[in-house]
Amino acid sequence: MARSIAIVEDEPLIRANYVEALNRFGYETRGYGSRGEASTAFAMRLPELVIIDIGLGDEPEGGFDLCRELRAKSATLPIIFLTARDSDFDVISGLRLGADDYLSKDTSLHQLAARIAALFRRIESLKVPASSETVIEHGPLRLESERMRVTWNGTEIPLTVTEFWMVHTLVRFPGHVKNRDQLMREAELVVDDATITSHIKRIRKKFVALAPDFDAIETVHGVGYRWTP
Amino acid sequence: MTLRQKLLLVALCTLALPVAGWLYVRQMETLLREGQAQALVASARALARSLVVVDAPLPPAGAAWYVQQSNVPITVDGYGDDWAPLSAWAQPLDRNARVMLAEDAHWLYFYIDVRAAQRHRADAGDRLALSADHLIVSIASGDDAQRYLLASAAPGPTTAIALDAEAGVLPDRINAQWQEDGGGFHAEFRLPRGLRLDHFGVGVHLGGDGEPLSADNRPLLEFSASLSQELSRLAPDGVRVRVLSPDAWLMAQSGKLQLPDQSLADRPGWLASLIYRSLVAGRLDDAGAWAEDAPRIDLPEVRRALKGKPSTSWRTGEARGSVVLAAAMPITMRGKLHGVVLLEQPSRAVPLLANRALFGLLIVSFGVLLVAGGVLLLFATRLTFRLRRLRNAAERAQDNDGRLDGPFPLIDATDELGDLARSFARLFEVVGGYTDYLRTLASKLSHELNTPLAIVKSSLDNLDHAGLPAEAEPYLARARDGVARLGALVRAMSEATRMERAIAAAEAEDVDMAEIVRGCAEGYRGLAGGRRIQTELPDEPVRMHVSPELIAQALDKLFDNAVSFTPADGWLRIALRPTPDGADIELANQGPPLPAAMQGRLFDSLVSLRDKATPGDAPHLGLGLYVVRLVAERHQGSASARNIDGGVAFTLHLKGMPRQRLA
Numbered sequence: 001m002a003r004s005i006a007i008v009e010d011e012p013l014i015r016a017n018y019v020e021a022l023n024r025f026g027y028e029t030r031g032y033g034s035r036g037e038a039s040t041a042f043a044m045r046l047p048e049l050v051i052i053d054i055g056l057g058d059e060p061e062g063g064f065d066l067c068r069e070l071r072a073k074s075a076t077l078p079i080i081f082l083t084a085r086d087s088d089f090d091v092i093s094g095l096r097l098g099a100d101d102y103l104s105k106d107t108s109l110h111q112l113a114a115r116i117a118a119l120f121r122r123i124e125s126l127k128v129p130a131s132s133e134t135v136i137e138h139g140p141l142r143l144e145s146e147r148m149r150v151t152w153n154g155t156e157i158p159l160t161v162t163e164f165w166m167v168h169t170l171v172r173f174p175g176h177v178k179n180r181d182q183l184m185r186e187a188e189l190v191v192d193d194a195t196i197t198s199h200i201k202r203i204r205k206k207f208v209a210l211a212p213d214f215d216a217i218e219t220v221h222g223v224g225y226r227w228t229p
Numbered sequence: 230m231t232l233r234q235k236l237l238l239v240a241l242c243t244l245a246l247p248v249a250g251w252l253y254v255r256q257m258e259t260l261l262r263e264g265q266a267q268a269l270v271a272s273a274r275a276l277a278r279s280l281v282v283v284d285a286p287l288p289p290a291g292a293a294w295y296v297q298q299s300n301v302p303i304t305v306d307g308y309g310d311d312w313a314p315l316s317a318w319a320q321p322l323d324r325n326a327r328v329m330l331a332e333d334a335h336w337l338y339f340y341i342d343v344r345a346a347q348r349h350r351a352d353a354g355d356r357l358a359l360s361a362d363h364l365i366v367s368i369a370s371g372d373d374a375q376r377y378l379l380a381s382a383a384p385g386p387t388t389a390i391a392l393d394a395e396a397g398v399l400p401d402r403i404n405a406q407w408q409e410d411g412g413g414f415h416a417e418f419r420l421p422r423g424l425r426l427d428h429f430g431v432g433v434h435l436g437g438d439g440e441p442l443s444a445d446n447r448p449l450l451e452f453s454a455s456l457s458q459e460l461s462r463l464a465p466d467g468v469r470v471r472v473l474s475p476d477a478w479l480m481a482q483s484g485k486l487q488l489p490d491q492s493l494a495d496r497p498g499w500l501a502s503l504i505y506r507s508l509v510a511g512r513l514d515d516a517g518a519w520a521e522d523a524p525r526i527d528l529p530e531v532r533r534a535l536k537g538k539p540s541t542s543w544r545t546g547e548a549r550g551s552v553v554l555a556a557a558m559p560i561t562m563r564g565k566l567h568g569v570v571l572l573e574q575p576s577r578a579v580p581l582l583a584n585r586a587l588f589g590l591l592i593v594s595f596g597v598l599l600v601a602g603g604v605l606l607l608f609a610t611r612l613t614f615r616l617r618r619l620r621n622a623a624e625r626a627q628d629n630d631g632r633l634d635g636p637f638p639l640i641d642a643t644d645e646l647g648d649l650a651r652s653f654a655r656l657f658e659v660v661g662g663y664t665d666y667l668r669t670l671a672s673k674l675s676h677e678l679n680t681p682l683a684i685v686k687s688s689l690d691n692l693d694h695a696g697l698p699a700e701a702e703p704y705l706a707r708a709r710d711g712v713a714r715l716g717a718l719v720r721a722m723s724e725a726t727r728m729e730r731a732i733a734a735a736e737a738e739d740v741d742m743a744e745i746v747r748g749c750a751e752g753y754r755g756l757a758g759g760r761r762i763q764t765e766l767p768d769e770p771v772r773m774h775v776s777p778e779l780i781a782q783a784l785d786k787l788f789d790n791a792v793s794f795t796p797a798d799g800w801l802r803i804a805l806r807p808t809p810d811g812a813d814i815e816l817a818n819q820g821p822p823l824p825a826a827m828q829g830r831l832f833d834s835l836v837s838l839r840d841k842a843t844p845g846d847a848p849h850l851g852l853g854l855y856v857v858r859l860v861a862e863r864h865q866g867s868a869s870a871r872n873i874d875g876g877v878a879f880t881l882h883l884k885g886m887p888r889q890r891l892a
Binding site: 109221 | 745
């Protein structure tokens with residue numbers, strides 16, 4: 001049975017394109033043009049994954065409210081934010097909405113599909129015990145690729161898909177400097193350097209919030225970042 | 230000339246005040262003096278009349294011989310040296326002789342000095358005496374009168390022989406001394422005061438010219454104690470009264486030129502008297518001869534009075550800061566002039582009054598000047614201060630691309646400056662609004678463009694799966710390429726705004742700047758192609774409180790900039806130099822010099838020196854250096870660019886970010 005995806009997007013052309021593309025990828029996709037419409041539909045039945053545009057018609061931040069509603073209904077429902085502006089990344093992260101990923105609208109459908117697949121994979125893998133060969137461990141860090149889970153001293157760090165992939169990239173070859181382009185490629189992102197920097201900053205913050213002495217992600221100025229175990 | 234100086238200059242107008250006051254005080258002083266003079270003249274007239282009425286012993290009308298009081302003993306020897314103190318008032322006779330008379334307690338002394346170019350000598354007893362050089366002396370006492378012939382053939386003692394018959398008490402010979410010198414001769418003799426002489430005559434006859442027996446007979450005058458007493462009865466208080474003979478000889482005197490005693494504090498100081506004398510007083514005559522106890526008061530006002538006209542004059546007094554008013558009034562009796570009454574009134578009142586008035590005026594006007602000047606200065610200072618505030622606000626706004634950092638100053642002022650401020654504020658509001666519009670245009674535009682871009686992109690993605698014929702593939706790829714480029718362009722457009730936000734949110738840490746610059750330089754080596762990169766770094770670490778990401782980003786921008794202008798085999802140089810308050814990072818590169826016109830604007834937003842981007846390149850919107858400037862300013866520094874030998878150098882002056890307190 002195909003997985004159901006809901007897309008809440010006020011721009012009908014984009015909505016249509018996404019819906020068609022995702023349908024082609026084999027998901028059962030529904031598009032909603034406004035928050036009210038989506039809320040009504042979700043009250044009937046929750047989809048398995050939701051893609052929300054932040055600006056919904058005349059509500060510039062309607063997506064956030066919708067996200068809160070959904071989180072109240074389900075703690076595990078994967079939510080992906082689509083943003084028109086890169087700067088919204090910072091806003092969103094500040095709100096700690098508990099979305100699973102943030103993507104800018106110029107992310108290609110291919111990359112979007114990769115993220116959706118990853119999220120579904122994670123949902124699947126959480127149902128079964130972790131298989132050991134996909135686990136990377138460095139001291140206190142434990143990284144489970146399938147479940148996209150990162151723990152530090154046994155505590156889970158709540159990373160988005162994008163952030164997880166970045167950490168994953170760094171941790172796979174500790175000590176190797178990964179430049180921003182590499183990080184971008186691995187995380188299936190098309191953003192500029194500043195956004196990468198702010199992603200890294202956010203990742204550090206998430207670690208530091210749980211482990212105040214965390215400094216494993218080192219900046220190599222002018223080049224990139226590396227994981228120093 | 231600043232506003233303040235101009236206003237101070239205007240304040241000098243208040244100087245007209247003291248000048249006007251000074252003129253007024255002078256006028257007042259003149260009036261006061263006029264009044265005083267008239268009063269004194271009236272007193273003098275009254276005194277002159279009462280002297281006549283009370284039948285005071287007035288000096289006779291006409292010429293007279295005046296007998297001076299001798300203070301030094303006089304020896305009768307024919308020499309004039311013991312007469313020296315009196316010789317100033319010798320009375321002339323004819324054209325060639327001088328006569329001096331003096332008295333002490335017992336004797337009346339006579340001294341006759343004759344200048345004669347030629348001499349005819351004969352003794353008095355000689356027959357020819359009357360045709361030789363001789364003197365005829367006549368004396369009278371009451372009704373008795375006698376004449377004597379006085380002549381001598383040789384210097385030494387001689388005897389004057391009486392010419393008339395015996396005359397009562399008068400002697401028939403007089404012992405005299407006769408001396409000669411190169412230019413003439415002098416005779417000296419004395420007579421006892423007991424003779425009570427009242428007339429004296431003398432005739433000088435050289436070589437028997439004219440009437441050989443004639444003598445110039447005049448009444449004898451001397452200082453009269455009785456008249457002085459009379460005067461003291463009549464004279465007003467505080468006035469010195471003198472009676473002078475028709476020849477201006479002093480006949481009587483009463484009263485003193487003494488000012489009423491004043492406390493020392495009331496006495497005008499030297500400054501006051503100087504001010505009075507130089508600023509207030511009209512012409513004052515000199516005290517001069519008149520101050521001494523002269524037997525003959527030969528003053529202009531006396532001379533005028535002797536001609537029958539009352540007159541007054543002002544003199545400086547002996548006491549400091551005092552003036553003396555003198556009034557001379559002729560004494561006439563039955564139409565004949567019998568002398569002059571001279572009243573002298575010393576006064577300090579007038580100068581004091583005038584001084585006080587002037588002083589008061591000076592002090593007041595000086596105070597007014599000070600106050601006016603002070604007020605004007607305050608006003609000017611405040612005006613200047615307000616204008617400066619206005620200017621500074623305008624300049625700040627200008628530096629800030631027309632955005633105001635808070636309310637415009639003076640906006641509530643009700644005066645013209647307030648109007649100006651309001652106009653300025655409106656202007657800057659308009660400019661600021663326009664600037665803001667321009668500033669946000671790019672990010673707005675990019676935001677708006679994002680949606681259609683996403684539509685195109687997702688449509689192209691879908692097109693991929695729509696089973697296009699093979700010949701359509703290249704077009705799809707091209708469309709993707711174009712969209713990608715559009716996307717890059719849109720991102721670049723919003724970059725400045727995002728950078729501003731990122732820079733504002735940046736957090737600082739204590740790091741070694743050398744480490745950052747070294748890391749960046751290493752990273753650039755791979756990007757420089759064939760260009761050489763030199764580094765100049767200090768050996769010891771440069772610890773600073775900065776945001777390393779921002780510094781690295783600024784360096785990236787500078788490097789991008791430098792690489793694009795450096796020829797393929799050129800050089801770049803990255804240097805870090807510690808400064809007293811931070812550090813300078815300099816990135817120099819070989820390349821064309823900067824045009825002078827661009828120097829100041831280089832770090833502004835949307836300014837680009839590059840030619841139109843070559844096809845396929847990322848668009849260049851001139852935001853790179855703007856970001857560099859923002860980073861420098863975030864670190865309390867600045868960015869600058871200058872031409873160096875064979876290239877260009879861009880410098881980041883950094884001071885470190887302000888430390889924030891840990892909440």
